[in-house]
Each structure stands twice: as C-alpha cells, then as structure tokens.
Amino acid sequence: MTDFRVSLEAHDLSVRYTELVALEIPRLVAHGQIIAVLGHNGAGKSTLIKALLGLLIPHSGSLQVRDSDGLILRPEEHMAFCPENGAVFADISVESYLRLWCRIKHDNPRYYLKTGATYVERLSITQLLAKKGRELSKGQRRRVQTALGFMGDPRLFLFDEPFDGLDVQRTNDLMEIVEEERAKRAFLISSHRMDVMERLADLVLVLRNGSVASVGSVPEVCADLTHGLVDGSSRSLTDAMRSHLQSMRE
Amino acid sequence: MRKSLHLALSLIRIPHLAISLFLFPLLISLVLVFVQLVATGLLVKASSLETATSHIATKRQADLSTIRRILYGSANLRSTVKICRWIDDVEGERPPDSECAPDRLDVAINVSDPSSFDPSKYVELFNGQVDRLHVCRTCQPDVVIAVDSSGVARSEIYSMYGMLVLSLPYTKSDLRDQKIQLMRNISDVKKSFGELHLHLPDVDGGIGVSQLQGSVPFTLNIGLLVLIGLWLALRAHRRVLDYFSHNNVLLPLVAACGKGPFYTALWMLTLLRVGCFLGASIPMVFFGLKDIAGPKVFETLEMPLWQLVVWLLVLITAFGLATVIASIAELKHRHSVLSFAYKVMPILIALFGAAMWGGSFILPTNSMATLRLWLSAVPVVGMTPIFLAPIIKLPLIPLLIHGACSVILLKWALTHNARWFAAHLEEV
Numbered sequence: 001m002t003d004f005r006v007s008l009e010a011h012d013l014s015v016r017y018t019e020l021v022a023l024e025i026p027r028l029v030a031h032g033q034i035i036a037v038l039g040h041n042g043a044g045k046s047t048l049i050k051a052l053l054g055l056l057i058p059h060s061g062s063l064q065v066r067d068s069d070g071l072i073l074r075p076e077e078h079m080a081f082c083p084e085n086g087a088v089f090a091d092i093s094v095e096s097y098l099r100l101w102c103r104i105k106h107d108n109p110r111y112y113l114k115t116g117a118t119y120v121e122r123l124s125i126t127q128l129l130a131k132k133g134r135e136l137s138k139g140q141r142r143r144v145q146t147a148l149g150f151m152g153d154p155r156l157f158l159f160d161e162p163f164d165g166l167d168v169q170r171t172n173d174l175m176e177i178v179e180e181e182r183a184k185r186a187f188l189i190s191s192h193r194m195d196v197m198e199r200l201a202d203l204v205l206v207l208r209n210g211s212v213a214s215v216g217s218v219p220e221v222c223a224d225l226t227h228g229l230v231d232g233s234s235r236s237l238t239d240a241m242r243s244h245l246q247s248m249r250e
Numbered sequence: 251m252r253k254s255l256h257l258a259l260s261l262i263r264i265p266h267l268a269i270s271l272f273l274f275p276l277l278i279s280l281v282l283v284f285v286q287l288v289a290t291g292l293l294v295k296a297s298s299l300e301t302a303t304s305h306i307a308t309k310r311q312a313d314l315s316t317i318r319r320i321l322y323g324s325a326n327l328r329s330t331v332k333i334c335r336w337i338d339d340v341e342g343e344r345p346p347d348s349e350c351a352p353d354r355l356d357v358a359i360n361v362s363d364p365s366s367f368d369p370s371k372y373v374e375l376f377n378g379q380v381d382r383l384h385v386c387r388t389c390q391p392d393v394v395i396a397v398d399s400s401g402v403a404r405s406e407i408y409s410m411y412g413m414l415v416l417s418l419p420y421t422k423s424d425l426r427d428q429k430i431q432l433m434r435n436i437s438d439v440k441k442s443f444g445e446l447h448l449h450l451p452d453v454d455g456g457i458g459v460s461q462l463q464g465s466v467p468f469t470l471n472i473g474l475l476v477l478i479g480l481w482l483a484l485r486a487h488r489r490v491l492d493y494f495s496h497n498n499v500l501l502p503l504v505a506a507c508g509k510g511p512f513y514t515a516l517w518m519l520t521l522l523r524v525g526c527f528l529g530a531s532i533p534m535v536f537f538g539l540k541d542i543a544g545p546k547v548f549e550t551l552e553m554p555l556w557q558l559v560v561w562l563l564v565l566i567t568a569f570g571l572a573t574v575i576a577s578i579a580e581l582k583h584r585h586s587v588l589s590f591a592y593k594v595m596p597i598l599i600a601l602f603g604a605a606m607w608g609g610s611f612i613l614p615t616n617s618m619a620t621l622r623l624w625l626s627a628v629p630v631v632g633m634t635p636i637f638l639a640p641i642i643k644l645p646l647i648p649l650l651i652h653g654a655c656s657v658i659l660l661k662w663a664l665t666h667n668a669r670w671f672a673a674h675l676e677e678v
Contacts, residue, residue: 050501053501053504053505054505054508054509055501055504055505055509074508075505075508076505076506076507076508076511079505080502080505080506081501081502081505081506082502083498083501083502085498086498087497087498087499087501087502087503088497088498088499089264089266089497089499090496090497091265091266092264092265092266096264100260100261100263100264101506103260103263104256104257104260104503104506104507105506107256133497141498145502148502149502152506158505
C-alpha cells in the first residue's frame with residue numbers, strides 16, 4: 001500500500017495576535033503521513049492549525065502544505081478539520097446536519113447515504129441520526145464531525161485532540177480508521193495522548209512557546225528532547241515530553 | 251459567488267437561523283415601522299389645524315356614538331338622566347324608588363351626605379349619556395366618583411365598560427364645538443402670519459417652517475428605516491456568528507467553505523434580511539405617509555432627488571460607522587464590566603455633538619453658524635445634523651465631507667480589526 005504523504009513548509013513564518021507573537025518558525029520542511037503536533041498549552045498548536053486552515057493570516061512569511069505531487073493544498077478543497085469538542089448544531093438532528101454538510105460540500109444532501117455510508121457505519125453514526133446535537137456526548141459529537149471530515153475526502157485531515165476523553169475501545173477504533181485511511185490522506189493531529197501518538201505518528205512536531213522545539217520521527221524527537229539526559233534516545237515519547245516540560249519549568 | 255450563494259441558501263435551511271434571522275426580526279421591524287407610522291400620524295394630526303377641525307366636524311355623531319352603541323346597543327342619546335338620591339332606613343342605604351334600581355352602567359357619586367349634595371355639575375356632564383346618576387354613600391356601579399367634603403373628586407372604575415361610560419362626556423357636542431372653535435381661532439392666527447421662514451446664517455433662503463409638516467415625518471421615517479435596516483444588518487452578522495460559535499461549528503465550517511465564500515455568504519444573508527425588511531417596510535411607509543400626511547408629503551422637501559440620494563448614502567455610512575464602532579468595541583471588550591459603555595459610546599458622542607449643535611442656535615452669530623457646519627462634517631459627532639439635513643437644509647459640502655470621512659473610518663475600522671476577528675473567531 002502506498003501511503004499518502006504531505007510536506008509541511010514554513011519560511012520566515014510569523015503569526016501574531018495583534019502585538020503578541022503566537023507562532024514563529026524561521027524554516028521548516030517536514031514530510032509525513034501522520035503528523036503529531038505536541039506541546040504544552042499555549043505552545044502554538046491551535047495557532048498552527050488555524051494558520052494552516054487559512055483562518056489566521058501570517059504577519060510575515062509563508063506556511064503551506066504540499067502533497068507528494070507538489071500540489072499546494074487549499075483548506076476549503078483539500079483539508080478537513082475536527083475541533084476538540086466536536087461540532088454539531090445543538091438544535092438540529094445529526095441527519096439534518098449531515099444533509100446540510102453534504103449539501104454544502106457536495107451539492108448533494110443524500111451524499112452521506114451513498115459515498116459517505118462507510119464512514120457513517122464505521123464511526124457508528126447510524127444510531128445517532130435521529131438525535132439532536134444537544135443529546136450527544138462529546139465523543140459522539142466528535143464522531144459525527146470526524147465522519148463529516150472524511151466525507152469531504154480531504155487530503156489532509158486536521159484533528160484537535162481527537163483521543164481526549166475516548167475510552168479504550170473508541171480510541172482503538174479511531175486509530176484503526178486513521179491507519180486504514182493513511183493510504184488516501186495525511187493527518188495532522190494535535191494531541192496530549194503521547195501513547196497513541198507514539199504508535200500512530202511518523203512525524204512529530206514539538207512546539208514550545210510558539211516555535212519549533214523539535215521535529216522528526218518519534219525516536220529522533222525523543223533523542224532531541226532528552227538530549228543530555230541519561231540514555232535519552234531509549235526513552236518513550238511520553239517520558240521525553242515529560243522531561244521536556246520539566247526542563248521548561250526549570 | 252455561486253459557491254457563496256449556494257452556502258447562504260443552505261444555511262437558511264437551518265430552522266433556528268431562518269426564524270431568528272428572518273421571521274422574528276422581520277415581524278419586530280414591521281411592528282416598529284407600524285408604531286413609527288402611527289406616531290407620525292398622531293404628530294401630523296396634532297399639528298394640523300385644518301385636519302383636526304375637519305376631523306372633529308365630520309366625526310360629530312357617527313364615530314363618537316359608537317361608544318353608546320357598544321354600551322346600550324343604540325347610538326342615540328339617552329333620555330334625560332335621572333337623579334337618584336339614596337335614602338337611609340333601618341335596613342341601611344337604599345334607592346328612593348324602583349326606577350332607581352342600580353345598573354352597572356349607571357354612575358354613582360359617593361358623598362358623605364347625599365341629601366345635601368348638589369349634583370348639577372355631574373348632571374350636565376352625564377345628561378343624555380347615562381340613564382341614572384346615583385347620589386349615595388356606598389352604592390357601587392361600574393363608575394363611582396367619590397367626592398370628599400372639600401369637593402375633591404376621585405373616580406373608581408370597576409370594568410372596561412366603566413371606562414367607556416366615563417369617556418361619554420367627552421363626546422358631548424357642545425364640548426366638540428368649543429374644540430372646533432378653538433382650532434379655528436388658532437388657524438386664524440396662523441393664517442394672519444402666512445408662511446413662516448426661519449433665517450439662519452448657514453441656511454440659504456431660510457427654513458420653510460410651514461413646510462415642516464411634510465418634511466419632518468418624511469425625514470424621521472426614512473432615517474428610522476435606515477437605522478432599523480442597519481440594526482438588522484449588524485445583528486444578522488452577530489446572530490449567524492453567535493449561532494455557529496455556540497454550536498462550535500464556526501471553525502470547521504469556515505475551514506470547509508473557505509473564509510471568502512463564508513463571509514460572502516454571511517453578507518448575502520445580511521443583505522437578504524435587510525432586503526426583506528425594506529421590501530416590506532418601504533411600501534408600508536410610502537403609502538402610510540401618503541395617507542397620513544397627504545399626497546403632497548413628498549413635494550414638501552425642498553431638495554432635488556439627487557441630493558436626497560446623497561443624503562441617504564451619507565446617512566447610511568454615518569449610521570453604519572456608528573453601529574460598527576459600537577459593535578466592534580462591545581465585541582472586543584465584552585469580558586469587561588464596562589462593555590455596555592463601549593456599546594453606547596457612539597450614541598453618547600453623537601448626543602454630545604447634538605447638544606453642541608443645538609446649543610449653537612442660542613447665539614445667532616456667523617461664528618456659531620460656522621461651528622454648526624464644522625460639527626456637521628465630523629463623523630459620529632455630527633450625526634444629528636446629518637439626520638436632520640432635509641429639514642435644516644444642510645449645505646452639500648459638510649454632508650459630503652461627513653460621508654467621505656465616514657467611509658474612510660469605516661474601512662479603517664473593518665480592516666484594522668479583521669486580523670483580530672480572525673484570531674478570535676471561535677471566541678466571538
């Protein structure tokens with residue numbers, strides 16, 4: 001199976017909230033299928049996602065994602081985003097939301113019944129169709145939004161904390177889906193679940209105070225973050241991040 | 251553009267948005283326009299002597315007797331009112347005879363000593379209007395007028411019919427005749443002065459005060475329409491953003507549709523909303539004004555059509571600037587305790603400008619006239635003179651300067667804050 005890869009490229013990137021610099025990356029070229037974006041709160045993970053989605057305009061420099069053919073991915077055409085809390089209208093049914101989304105993205109409100117049926121089934125949405133958004137749990141809302149994201153057939157799927165609050169079964173299900181989908185699309189996942197990221201990600205990007213602290217494969221990042229510590233390269237990502245956060249506090 | 255239109259039409263399908271964005275505000279706005287028209291009608295009727303006299307004269311019996319028709323089933327005057335002085339016996343207070351048996355539609359005058367009370371004043375008022383006038387200590391039909399020993403009266407009304415009974419004396423023909431005479435006298439005084447022209451240093455040819463009867467309602471109604479339209483536009487933006495934001499779908503939706511198409515769709519919804527409102531209200535105001543102030547209402551404006559259009563455009567940008575400033579300020583400082591102060595800041599500035607502008611009329615000098623022109627040209631500060639431009643015949647130059655400055659400031663406010671909005675999209 002040929003995996004789909006994207007390259008994340010930033011040149012002299014500076015993203016600011018008025019005067020506050022939220023993200024500053026002088027140069028970054030990173031290739032990956034499943035990119036884990038890690039960092040403490042306020043490190044710049046959400047800013048990076050918003051900048052990738054074109055919701056934040058860089059103050060200077062550029063940020064873009066290319067596919068393996070060199071095509072620059074455009075947010076509305078090639079990307080999907082699933083926020084941390086899931087996104088479903090509280091007062092309309094899941095089915096109406098799916099229809100609305102399919103009408104917007106595919107000009108066909110019944111798209112979810114045909115092409116999108118796999119995702120509806122795989123993410124166990126079928127039994128939720130009649131429920132309104134307000135009746136769904138956080139995990140269910142996220143499943144709906146995840147299904148919608150897949151239905152857009154994106155080349156890059158951006159996930160914000162997708163595993164947060166999921167039980168073991170749901171975590172494994174989602175990991176399985178991501179693993180299966182990596183042939184067709186790349187993923188950029190912002191998460192605190194180091195154990196999951198360690199198993200999934202082939203590229204890890206660690207942000208620290210708005211800049212890149214480390215980037216590379218899991219072993220590379222582990223070595224990088226624990227550099228100078230006892231046998232750093234043999235540590236797990238969880239331990240490496242713990243050391244990283246500890247060093248920040250010190 | 252097609253994508254945005256498609257998105258806008260898709261979003262309207264969300265029932266909550268359709269109701270809150272179109273139906274509810276449209277109804278509210280139309281009610282506001284209706285109230286505005288009624289208020290205008292009352293204003294015009296009250297200020298028009300000719301209308302008032304003819305109104306009173308033509309409605310002599312027909313309309314006013316409607317109350318009697320409701321109360322008694324007949325529009326005719328009642329027979330002479332019967333005075334029933336109640337008497338005391340061993341069982342307590344009772345009517346003097348069987349013809350004085352109390353009815354709900356009678357009127358009672360509660361006094362401490364019924365035998366000595368002189369009811370002639372009340373007989374004169376209620377003669378032909380009610381059947382019986384009871385003079386008693388405690389009897390209680392729907393209308394009771396309690397008169398104390400010093401002659402001070404207080405009326406207690408126990409039903410809506412009682413309210414109608416009490417309104418009957420106002421319909422008496424001699425009272426109406428006096429009213430008509432008064433109106434005619436005032437009209438005579440007015441005729442002896444002819445048309446009034448108020449001359450101010452900054453107004454060429456003076457202001458035709460006699461023409462204000464037409465231009466004031468026109469200006470007020472158009473100005474209020476613009477205000478309601480802007481309010482609807484502003485609320486449309488916030489409502490859609492708030493709705494998406496509360497449901498946490500703003501970011502995924504904007505990301506999925508693209509920022510440009512999403513905001514264009516938002517503008518389309520806004521325009522659609524304002525369009526619906528204007529489509530419903532403009533004919534209502536047009537025909538309403540024509541009916542209320544007469545068909546010549548649109549001829550009383552001493553302003554060519556192109557100048558009227560310029561005024562409208564300037565009015566829209568001036569009010570638009572004020573509402574955008576208020577909205578942005580409130581949004582950016584919504585977590586502050588004083589957020590409401592930011593919201594009303596443009597109104598306070600405009601009121602300050604209005605006070606200065608109005609105060610300048612106290613001194614009829616050229617320097618004050620110049621000050622007025624300067625004030626009129628300053629955005630937000632000069633909103634009052636801009637609003638009243640057709641009435642006060644504001645010269646074109648300050649009008650244009652005000653409009654140009656408002657457009658520049660509007661553009662600056664929007665572009666300057668665009669980055670902030672983008673950064674705080676999910677917090678909106």
